[in-house]
Amino acid sequence: MKILLAILLFISFQGDNKLTIEKTWTRVSAEGTNTAFFFDVVNNSDKPDTLYNVESTVAELTEIHETYKVDGKMGMRKIPFIVIHANSTFNFKPRSYHIMLIGLNKDINANDVVELTVYFKKAGKMILKGTAKTM
Numbered sequence: 001m002k003i004l005l006a007i008l009l010f011i012s013f014q015g016d017n018k019l020t021i022e023k024t025w026t027r028v029s030a031e032g033t034n035t036a037f038f039f040d041v042v043n044n045s046d047k048p049d050t051l052y053n054v055e056s057t058v059a060e061l062t063e064i065h066e067t068y069k070v071d072g073k074m075g076m077r078k079i080p081f082i083v084i085h086a087n088s089t090f091n092f093k094p095r096s097y098h099i100m101l102i103g104l105n106k107d108i109n110a111n112d113v114v115e116l117t118v119y120f121k122k123a124g125k126m127i128l129k130g131t132a133k134t135m
């Protein structure tokens, strides 16, 4: 009986944790400047999840950003969280949602691997590794 319970708990835990991250990458940039980190969040669960915090050791500030358009000009701004809907994929990509790395404390050269820690309400903490490329 105990074993059966353990198996059931294991299955239900697995069932709640169907959030995966794909296609992580970041853009080459120089120390003292800014860059962005991109990835896809694949939510195969029937429940939404929320990205509410991001951290990086390569930049002074790490923020979740969205882009917007005013009078034909593109701008971007910090947002506090992003909801990843059930059974959907959310794309962080250039000229759209991205993770902003502000004030790099070192150069990011092509093929460098940059770590980004992301926090989801349900899936918890995940450490992402993105390879740097020029575009």
Ligand SMILES: [Cu+2]
Residues within 6 Å of the ligand: 036, 065, 076, 077, 098, 099, 100
């Ligand atoms: Cu930005």
